[in-house]
Amino acid sequence: MSADTAAEPQRSETSMSLLSVEDLEVHFPIRSGIVLERIVGHVRAVDGVSLSIDAGQTYGLVGESGCGKTTFGRAVLRIEEPTAGSVRLGDADVTALRSERLRRFRSKMQMVFQDPLGSLNPRHNVEMLLAEPLKVHGVGSKAEQRKLAVETLDAVGLPSSVMERYPHEFSGGQRQRLGIARALMLRPDLIVCDEPVSALDVSIQAQVMNLLDELQDEFGLTYLVIAHDLAVVRHLSDRVGVMYLGKIVEEADSESIYEHPRHPYTKALLSAVPQPDPEVEATRERIILKGDLPSPANPPSGCRFRTRCPWAQDICADEEPILRQPAPAHKVACHFDL
Numbered sequence: 001m002s003a004d005t006a007a008e009p010q011r012s013e014t015s016m017s018l019l020s021v022e023d024l025e026v027h028f029p030i031r032s033g034i035v036l037e038r039i040v041g042h043v044r045a046v047d048g049v050s051l052s053i054d055a056g057q058t059y060g061l062v063g064e065s066g067c068g069k070t071t072f073g074r075a076v077l078r079i080e081e082p083t084a085g086s087v088r089l090g091d092a093d094v095t096a097l098r099s100e101r102l103r104r105f106r107s108k109m110q111m112v113f114q115d116p117l118g119s120l121n122p123r124h125n126v127e128m129l130l131a132e133p134l135k136v137h138g139v140g141s142k143a144e145q146r147k148l149a150v151e152t153l154d155a156v157g158l159p160s161s162v163m164e165r166y167p168h169e170f171s172g173g174q175r176q177r178l179g180i181a182r183a184l185m186l187r188p189d190l191i192v193c194d195e196p197v198s199a200l201d202v203s204i205q206a207q208v209m210n211l212l213d214e215l216q217d218e219f220g221l222t223y224l225v226i227a228h229d230l231a232v233v234r235h236l237s238d239r240v241g242v243m244y245l246g247k248i249v250e251e252a253d254s255e256s257i258y259e260h261p262r263h264p265y266t267k268a269l270l271s272a273v274p275q276p277d278p279e280v281e282a283t284r285e286r287i288i289l290k291g292d293l294p295s296p297a298n299p300p301s302g303c304r305f306r307t308r309c310p311w312a313q314d315i316c317a318d319e320e321p322i323l324r325q326p327a328p329a330h331k332v333a334c335h336f337d338l
């Protein structure tokens with residue numbers, strides 16, 4: 001129903017991937033000097049990430065704060081300009097789109113933010129907030145926009161009576177429903193959900209995750225879900241990628257990553273998650289990571305995780321481990337089978 005036809009992605013018959021990202025890099029220049037005229041280094045926020053997501057599937061991207069998840073999500077949507085690499089959505093090369101074609105293509109890729117209040121204009125009522133993306137893309141008459149807004153509110157579990165209300169009048173969970181409704185208005189193919197439930201009470205988190213699940217079937221959506229919390233990603237994802245300092249260190253289907261984590265960083269992240277079963281919880285061994293996340297402006301040589309890895313050896317400082325595949329569809333970047 002989008003007005004955009006010029007850049008309609010044509011799904012190829014040989015591949016089911018809707019999103020395909022190759023060697024994506026986002027490096028931010030660090031400037032110095034009185035008028036910041038000198039570039040003295042780069043923050044390598046995303047440093048060579050490849051992943052693909054099949055149509056209708058969910059990819060969960062996890063890692064601690066500062067490892068580059070948001071920058072990656074923003075670069076996929078071209079909100080952030082990639083330094084290198086490519087992003088394809090269907091058969092369209094998103095990284096090659098320019099000006100008007102890029103603007104129109106944006107209707108196919110939307111973002112849901114962690115802080116719904118920060119992303120919703122406080123002076124706009126719900127009707128205005130939901131109509132805005134349609135206006136930007138020239139979709140429908142005022143009456144059609146209103147009808148679509150009512151339908152979309154219904155899909156996210158809000159009554160049409162909220163149309164005249166303002167964002168501050170809603171609870172956190174309701175505001176996130178509004179954020180999701182806004183992302184749905186243009187009926188996109190891909191939604192990047194950046195920490196969609198991190199700002200919500202635990203009791204509300206499950207409701208919003210269930211809603212995302214239902215909407216995926218109803219609207220045929222493909223999701224990239226970003227979270228620092230493994231529990232969130234486990235519930236929603238088909239495949240999971242674990243990110244550390246701008247790189248993916250492990251990737252597998254959701255079950256394998258939780259049942260058989262192979263990378264020391266993944267093991268450490270999982271060991272920090274409390275288990276609901278009291279007997280399992282009593283025997284849970286925590287792997288405590290030394291130190292803080294190193295600066296992405298100056299990552300450690302060799303394996304980037306070596307400064308915090310309990311299993312690090314000499315080779316880890318000298319050679320960067322490649323992302324190898326020790327089991328079908330399970331990738332890990334570590335010199336050892338741990």
Ligand SMILES: Nc1ncnc2c1ncn2[C@@H]1O[C@H](COP(=O)(O)OP(=O)(O)O)[C@@H](O)[C@H]1O
Pocket residue numbers: 028043044045063064065066067068069070071072296
């Ligand atoms: N616009 C920017 N300019 C410079 N550095 C940035 C910018 N945006 C993010 N960064 C840096 O890039 C790194 C990754 O940030 P981010 O993508 O927000 O991580 P995450 O979402 O995993 O917490 C951090 O070191 C952050 O400070």
Ligand code: SF4
Pocket residue numbers: 263264265303304305306307309310311312313316321333334335336
């Ligand atoms: S390559 Fe070495 S430092 Fe890196 S995760 Fe494996 S054991 Fe640890």
Ligand SMILES: [Mg+2]
Pocket residue numbers: 069070071
């Ligand atoms: Mg983030």
